[in-house]
Amino acid sequence: MSEDSLLGRLYKDDEIIVEEGTQSRTMYVIQGGKVKVVKSAKGSETVLALLGAGDIFGEMSLFDASPRSATIKAVGEARVLAIEYEGLLKRIKMDPTLALRIIKQMCQRIRDLNGRLISAQRTMHHTSDTLLQLKKAEDVRIKDLEPKIITIVTQLQEKLHAITEQYVHQGESLHEY
Amino acid sequence: MGGAKVTLHDGARVAIIGGGPAGSFFGIFASKLARDMGKALDLTIYERKSFVTHGASGCNMCAGVVSESLVQTLALEGINLPPTVVQCGIESYYFHTLDGSIEIKSSRLSQRGIATVFRGSGPAGSVAKGIQSFDDFLLQKAIEHGACVKRSFIDRVCMEGDKPELYSGGNMLQDCDLLVGAFGIKAGTGKMYEDIIPGYKVPPTVKTAQSEIELGSDWVAHRFGHSIHIFLLRIPGIKFASVIPKGDYITISVLGKDPKADHIKAFLNHDAMKKFLPSGFKVPEKFCHCFPKISVGAARKPFARRTAFVGDASSTRLYKDGIGSAYITAKAAAHTALLHGIGEKDFREYYFPTCKSLNRDNLFGQFLFAANHLMSVVSPISRSYFNIVRCEQKSLQKNTPYSDILWDMFTGSRCYKDIFMRTLHPWWIIYLLGAVVIYPFKKAVFSFINR
Numbered sequence: 001m002s003e004d005s006l007l008g009r010l011y012k013d014d015e016i017i018v019e020e021g022t023q024s025r026t027m028y029v030i031q032g033g034k035v036k037v038v039k040s041a042k043g044s045e046t047v048l049a050l051l052g053a054g055d056i057f058g059e060m061s062l063f064d065a066s067p068r069s070a071t072i073k074a075v076g077e078a079r080v081l082a083i084e085y086e087g088l089l090k091r092i093k094m095d096p097t098l099a100l101r102i103i104k105q106m107c108q109r110i111r112d113l114n115g116r117l118i119s120a121q122r123t124m125h126h127t128s129d130t131l132l133q134l135k136k137a138e139d140v141r142i143k144d145l146e147p148k149i150i151t152i153v154t155q156l157q158e159k160l161h162a163i164t165e166q167y168v169h170q171g172e173s174l175h176e177y
Numbered sequence: 178m179g180g181a182k183v184t185l186h187d188g189a190r191v192a193i194i195g196g197g198p199a200g201s202f203f204g205i206f207a208s209k210l211a212r213d214m215g216k217a218l219d220l221t222i223y224e225r226k227s228f229v230t231h232g233a234s235g236c237n238m239c240a241g242v243v244s245e246s247l248v249q250t251l252a253l254e255g256i257n258l259p260p261t262v263v264q265c266g267i268e269s270y271y272f273h274t275l276d277g278s279i280e281i282k283s284s285r286l287s288q289r290g291i292a293t294v295f296r297g298s299g300p301a302g303s304v305a306k307g308i309q310s311f312d313d314f315l316l317q318k319a320i321e322h323g324a325c326v327k328r329s330f331i332d333r334v335c336m337e338g339d340k341p342e343l344y345s346g347g348n349m350l351q352d353c354d355l356l357v358g359a360f361g362i363k364a365g366t367g368k369m370y371e372d373i374i375p376g377y378k379v380p381p382t383v384k385t386a387q388s389e390i391e392l393g394s395d396w397v398a399h400r401f402g403h404s405i406h407i408f409l410l411r412i413p414g415i416k417f418a419s420v421i422p423k424g425d426y427i428t429i430s431v432l433g434k435d436p437k438a439d440h441i442k443a444f445l446n447h448d449a450m451k452k453f454l455p456s457g458f459k460v461p462e463k464f465c466h467c468f469p470k471i472s473v474g475a476a477r478k479p480f481a482r483r484t485a486f487v488g489d490a491s492s493t494r495l496y497k498d499g500i501g502s503a504y505i506t507a508k509a510a511a512h513t514a515l516l517h518g519i520g521e522k523d524f525r526e527y528y529f530p531t532c533k534s535l536n537r538d539n540l541f542g543q544f545l546f547a548a549n550h551l552m553s554v555v556s557p558i559s560r561s562y563f564n565i566v567r568c569e570q571k572s573l574q575k576n577t578p579y580s581d582i583l584w585d586m587f588t589g590s591r592c593y594k595d596i597f598m599r600t601l602h603p604w605w606i607i608y609l610l611g612a613v614v615i616y617p618f619k620k621a622v623f624s625f626i627n628r
Contacts, residue, residue, distance in 0.1 A: 007292055088253075094505075097512065098254070
């Protein structure tokens with residue numbers, strides 16, 4: 001792939017394209033390479049998604065003008081085309097169907113989030129059932145089990161984070177939008 | 178029959194005459210929308226030319242620049258131009274005048290947002306260079322969406338029955354529910370449709386001169402970079418010339434009154450251009466050049482019952498973004514046909530406003546290009562303008578109205594009306610006139626001090 005013939009701007013490995021909390025109304029389309037969507041909390045980074053060529057990101061701030069909800073970083077070298085806000089609005093005014101693909105992608109993400117939410121709720125129900133069974137079986141108070149639960153959850157979090165990082169570095173898609 | 182509502186039903190046959198960008202875009206968008214509506218269309222694109230051949234036979238003869246706005250729009254449509262199609266990603270424009278050169282970058286986005294492409298698979302002799310034709314790329318997209326491509330040349334269209342009938346070499350190939358004219362500005366084909374479609378008249382055209390010169394990718398990258406170079410040199414017969422880098426080649430596009438091969442040679446031999454060419458470069462006796470026509474106006478009544486004309490056969494933006502106009506008209510016609518119907522009234526009510534909007538905008542474009550030409554021939558004004566732009570380019574974070582006007586005019590990033598309205602801002606005019614008056618005064622003072 002000739003570097004001369006790539007469109008957009010080149011970002012180096014781990015370079016921040018969009019920073020969480022900042023104000024900007026530009027959206028992006030990936031032309032080459034991969035980027036990761038990350039959320040930072042208490043010094044640790046959770047990868048929410050890995051996006052590849054053709055994927056769109058940053059579209060939420062187009063509509064609600066809110067600060068960026070997550071940080072987007074390049075995974076390896078990535079070339080990303082920025083879509084200018086004012087020009088896009090003018091084009092959508094002339095041809096509203098242009099927004100359809102963005103809307104379709106947002107619908108897909110809502111479906112995906114619903115799926116994750118249902119999965120999380122199932123896990124919670126499963127955990128509460130297990131705890132109740134444990135309480136009945138061992139006749140202990142739930143409060144007494146708290147340190148044990150915290151240890152299990154922390155271990156799970158660390159395990160998940162390690163798997164996610166491994167996927168990202170292997171360049172495999174965790175979630176294709 | 179004439180007034181009955183006609184629509185594209187499930188399984189309707191659509192014949193598209195011409196497999197250039199306009200024809201392919203129509204195929205893509207009609208197919209996409211039909212699928213969303215739960216319909217299937219029988220789409221056939223008739224294109225005699227094979228875009229995978231090298232040289233003139235596979236080329237649609239155009240400067241081959243995909244504008245900033247079209248690159249972004251296509252990306253939003255899910256059509257991302259691959260590196261095999263993009264010959265060079267453009268990030269700036271250079272303007273060369275007799276008073277010097279200036280580079281202009283977009284103040285809005287810092288990126289390579291404009292693509293240079295070959296419409297065919299490259300000039301003659303470029304077989305091993307792995308160039309993918311832009312037109313072929315779009316045609317393949319249309320095929321992916323379900324269109325079928327036939328190499329027949331449609332030499333007769335019969336409109337006697339309710340449905341158009343297509344003939345080639347005396348044989349009837351098919352009838353169709355909808356006929357889409359996407360044949361560009363081919364005079365012969367246009368005349369055929371003028372004879373059979375009441376009221377249709379092809380748009381007026383002007384001749385341009387174009388040439389591909391091979392200089393090698395290193396030289397092109399080193400001397401021309403990721404920039405399109407516009408030369409306003411007051412060469413007799415040339416309004417302006419542009420040089421577009423494309424890998425191993427540069428494309429030279431000359432706009433003027435009846436340009437000829439001699440005009441290209443005169444441009445290549447001009448001192449301002451010579452410094453961009455290898456030392457000792459001589460214009461070869463035989464070099465790849467052509468004189469394609471470009472549309473500079475609007476077709477009259479680009480629609481009829483069961484017929485729509487798109488792209489250059491309909492309306493296009495003045496001097497700029499012909500491929501972008503093909504996208505706009507093809508998509509508008511496809512959506513009209515599927516969402517509203519294929520009767521004359523449907524096209525007049527829902528498709529024609531898009532054409533009229535392009536045509537109205539071109540009136541502003543005519544004024545802007547006339548003003549630009551005037552400024553380029555009046556030295557004090559062009560010198561002052563470029564001085565202001567040069568200052569603006571030093572700090573792109575600030576407001577850069579003069580640069581933005583040039584950028585938007587030559588890149589086709591904004592509609593001409595939008596640019597025109599900005600030039601009417603009183604402060605814009607006052608500041609420019611002030612600079613015109615002050616510049617000679619400053620020059621006189623400095624020369625007096627330095628004496």
